[in-house]
Amino acid sequence: MRTIMVLNAKGGCGKSTIATNLASYYAAEMGQNVVIADFDPQGSSLAWLEERGEYRAPIKGIAAHSQPLRVPKDTDVVIMDVPARVHGKELTQILRKVETIIFPVLPSPVDMRAATGFMEEVMKNNRVINKEIKIGVVANRVRENTLIYFDLFNFIKKMKLPYITTFRDTQNYIHAEKRGVGIFEMPRSMVHQDLKSWEPLTRWLRSKRSLPQAIAS
């Protein structure tokens, strides 16, 4: 069973958006049994799931903030949507459950500053030190050729973590969010560019590069 977590210290950087789109990818594109575990009491991922039509590829939701994370035996992928401001013991606890982390960052000075401090804390975690967890960085809501876009790339370079891909700022994610789908389930002509930007992420997730050494070897 694959366990993937979307994590960052700040709200609004796209954790739930990436978690739900990833769930849509595994369920609708790959035909896998997907659980989305929402650790956020705000429950954005579960709210998204409620909008999802019954005729869609099924995704199981678990309110992991209020109940134990028990997934069905035949689950292929668990996607964990984690709230902002998880630190200390709570962070250690949550990192016990995962093998791959997607770390979204926004091109905003406030977000980059918060991400730096938080990533320092994550890098001190024993499982991260021992490479039992792999981390990849995703730039989100990027408008190309803006000044801050260049700052973001310098920032990501300095983080010394694998940079995976960039998602542009587009209403497509808002449309998807409202309808309980991912961009993978929207008309191709509308989301062509966005699907392309997801390819490096889904490729990374399918590859050994995103897996802990012990599992990958």
Ligand SMILES: Nc1ncnc2c1ncn2[C@@H]1O[C@H](COP(=O)(O)OP(=O)(O)O)[C@@H](O)[C@H]1O
């Ligand atoms: N790439 C994007 N383009 C446009 N809007 C986005 C993008 N990523 C996220 N959003 C929007 O930004 C808002 C916050 O994103 P969300 O995924 O809920 O953040 P978080 O879970 O980190 O708090 C949502 O309304 C979402 O639709």
Ligand SMILES: [Mg+2]
């Ligand atoms: Mg969220």
